[in-house]
Amino acid sequence: MxxxxxxxxxxxxxxxxxxxxxxxxxxxxxxxxxxxxxxxxxxxxxxxxxxxxxxxxxxxxxxxxxxxxxxxxxxxxxxxxxxxxxxxxxxxxxxxxxxxxxxxxxxxxxxxxxxxxxxxxxxxxxxxxxxxxxxxxxSRGQSDGRLLIYGAGTAGAQTASAIAISRQFVLLGFVDDDATKVGRSINGVPVFAPADVPDLVARRGVTDILLALPSSSRERRNRIIASLRSVPVHIRTLPGLADLATGRVTVQDFKELDIEDLLGRDPVQPSTDLLARNLANKVVLVTGAGGSIGSELCRQILLERPLQLLLLDHNEFGLYSIHQELQGLCIAEGLRSELVPLLGSVANPQRLQEICQAYQPAAVFHAAAYKHVPMVESNPAEGILNNVFGTLNMARAAIDNGIGQFVLVSTDKAVRPTNIMGASKRMAELVLQALAGQATNAATCFGMVRFGNVLGSSGSVVPLFRTQLASGGPLTVTHPEVTRYFMTIPEAAQLVLQAGAMATGGDVFVLDMGEPVKIMDLARRMVELSGLSVRDEGNPGGDIEIVVTGLRPGEKLYEELLIGDNPTPTAHPRIMKAHEDYLAWPELELHLQTLRRAADSSDVLAIKAVLQTCVHGYSAQTPQAT
Incomplete structure (x- = not known):
């Protein structure tokens, strides 16, 4: 009925x-x-x-x-x-x-x-x-699991109501570290202390724990997550306060742990004054606008209300996707900025000149690059043409058209690189440093921003690990000791915008990213927080195996952010300025001519020879796994 x-x-x-x-x-x-x-x-x-x-x-x-x-x-x-x-x-x-x-x-x-x-x-x-x-x-189906809600506040109570309606979970109780709530109940559901969780999991068959703590600090969330790692349950979370502003929670709001939860540290907070500088009511160009970093740059630039935002990318679908998303953002936030999608490649200098002449941007954020290490190692000529000469083309267009600000998105792999991708990004830095050193180019202020691996980007291990987890494993790690600095996509984009505002010409900025993270530890963390166990010699009956596949071509065990050891502080407490040696433009120009001929003829040995000459610490030898 x-x-x-x-x-x-x-x-x-x-x-x-x-x-x-x-x-x-x-x-x-x-x-x-x-x-x-x-x-x-x-x-x-x-x-x-x-x-x-x-x-x-x-x-x-x-x-x-x-x-x-x-x-x-x-x-x-x-x-x-x-x-x-x-x-x-x-x-x-x-x-x-x-x-x-x-x-x-x-x-x-x-x-x-x-x-x-x-x-x-x-x-x-x-x-x-x-x-x-x-x-x-x-009555339409069995419940998906047996659930504890961590957090006996308003969000937790709303979540309990959503669960009662959906019947997708059996709610066994709340968990809260507030002693005044422990032992009481919310709508007949008991509240337990955190110390009771292991016993509840063992006795009551708990399969999931939901963090209903949208307003808690990152430090508190990290402590809670660390305390639950040893418990064989799937840990998920609710959105933040902004997403819960409507006062309604549904089971569809449950999601995997935030990237910041996996990072294990507080995200670097932006300086609003630095973010807004040189963006409001200006024409801004973002190259590589459809990529992970480029698209986030576009989102954050748009919130600063530029007059025009120019989106340049050679990938038609990526450009279409970010353009549609930004149009929706304009409607939602009541923004009047004009969005201009531009198809084109940074390898085409004529197209770049046409764009700069037509729109006269005040600032360029250059995120267009080939960044996947093994891919560029297998296609070195294309990597050089795009990463090095694409940067040079864009820089010359900026100089010729009097663009005031040019910011290069670089990488920690540019420091003592063992791969062509990292060496090509260091060459791009050298190009901008040399151009900044010429008095004739003083109208354009060049800056470079280096950061580590970006969690959640197309090249990050996190989406790869999640895909591997969903298919039952194994998780693949290239080496037991491989270590990386990590940051989130919003952090990376904010760093680029803020560093660009602080640039005075030829500056190389890096982020104080805390301690590096072992990829093996990250893999174990993701397995355990999914309610599964790692299968290894000590636990042969575990759920997910972690397989060591060996270092990929050009991959390093450890990444660095600085070539030298004398960084200086800036207006932002977590952004440092590096002081890196570079070649003067007349000398570098000769090497670029040789590199261009080698790339045009796909002469890999000649390409590596130029890189070895110009890039400090570059070695063409691929490291072997030990």
């Missing part, structure tokens, strides 16, 4: 609810007279007017308060509050009429008794409909 009712058209459902409310209004009137007169009531004379007035006054008020727009299966406190307000208005209207008319045989107290009884009947009918109709959803 529930399925039949749920299948009715909306007008039919509303008509049925109105009819029920009319009956309940009449029933409340009869009970009010019976209680007041202390006998079973049969209406006579003027008393019939009260039976007419009760539904005639109530239904329009209910319509006005939107009670017939609610979906009974999902009604909650907001609907109950609206019902109470509607009945209160109905009470005032009915009582006013009774006091005015002074009908014989009609006690004035009926004007108060009837609304109170009516509120009780209507509220009960809504609650009954909710539980009866919601039972249909729960």
């Amino acid at each position: 529930q399925s039949t009712i749920l299948g009715w058209p909306r007008p039919a459902k509303i008509a049925v609810v109105i009819a029920v409310d009319v009956v309940l209004a009449l029933l409340a009137t009869w009970i009010a007279f019976t209680l007041r007169l202390d006998e079973l009531h049969y209406p006579m004379g003027a008393q019939w007017w009260v039976y007419v007035l009760a539904p005639v006054l109530a239904i329009p008020v209910f319509v006005k308060f939107g009670l017939y727009r609610a979906i009974f299966r999902y009604t909650g406190q907001a609907a109950l509050k609206a019902t109470g307000q509607a009945v209160a208005v109905h009470c005032m209207a009915l009582l006013s009429v009774l006091l005015w008319q002074q009908w014989p045989g009609v006690p004035r107290s009926v004007g108060i008794l009837q609304p109170l009884l009516f509120l009780l009947l209507v509220g009960s009918s809504r609650a009954l409909a909710r539980f009866w109709l919601a039972s249909l959803d729960g």
Whole structure:
């Protein structure tokens, strides 16, 4: 029967609810007279007017308060509050009429008794409909797991309500480190202490723990996550406060742990003054706009309200995707910036000149690059043409058109590189340093920004590990000791924008990224936080194996951020300025001519020879796994 009712058209459902409310209004009137007169009531004379007035006054008020727009299966406190307000208005209207008319045989107290009884009947009918109709959803399949909610606050209570409606999980309890809440209950669900979690998992078969802590600090979240790593459960989280502002939580809001949770440190906070500098009401060009870093740069630049945002990429689908997303962001945030999608490659200097002449950007953020180490190692000529000469083409277009700011997105792999990708990015840095050293190019301020691996980007291990986990493993790590610095995509983009604002010409900026992370430790962390165990010699019955595949061509065990050892502080406490030696432009230009001929002819030996000459610490030898 529930399925039949749920299948009715909306007008039919509303008509049925109105009819029920009319009956309940009449029933409340009869009970009010019976209680007041202390006998079973049969209406006579003027008393019939009260039976007419009760539904005639109530239904329009209910319509006005939107009670017939609610979906009974999902009604909650907001609907109950609206019902109470509607009945209160109905009470005032009915009582006013009774006091005015002074009908014989009609006690004035009926004007108060009837609304109170009516509120009780209507509220009960809504609650009954909710539980009866919601039972249909729960009968459609088995629950997905047995759940504990970590956090007995408002978000946790909302989540419990969503779970009760969806029936996708069996909620076993809340967990909270507030001693005043432990031992109590929320809507009949007990609250446990964190120390009880291992015992609950063992005794009650808990499969999932949901972190309902949208406003907690990163430090607290990290402590909680670390304490749960040894427990064989799947840990997930709710969105942040901004995403929960509507006050509604659904099971679909549950998601995997944030990238920041995997990072294990607090993200670097941006300086709003630095972010806004040189962006507001300006024309800004982003190359590689469809890539991981380029697209995040576009998002954050757009929030600073530029006059025009030029999106340049040679990948049509990537350009289309970011353009559509940014158009949606403009609508959502009420932004008036003009978005201009531009198809083109940085390897085409004529196209770059045309763009700069036509739009006259005030700033260029150059994120276009081939960045996958093994891919560039296998295609060295294309890597050089794109990463080195694409940067040179863009820099010359900036100089020729008087663009005031040029920021290169670089990488920690440019420091003492063992691969062509890293060496090509260091060559791109050398190009900008040399150009900045020429007095004739003083109108354009060049800056470079180096950072480590970006969690969540297309080349990051995190999406790879998640895909491997979803398919049952194994997780692949190239070497047990391979270590990397990590940051999030928003951190990387904010660093680029802030460092660009601090550049004075030829500067190389790096982020203080804390301690590097072992990829093996990251892999273990992701397995354990998914509620699984690592299969190894000590635990042959584990769920997921981690396989060492050997270092890839050009891959290093450890990455560095500085060539020298004398960084200086900047206006941002977590951004440092490096002081790197470089070749003067006349000397570098000769090497670039040789490198261009080698790339055009795909002469790999000649390419490596130039890189070895120009890039400090570059070795063409591929390291071997030990």
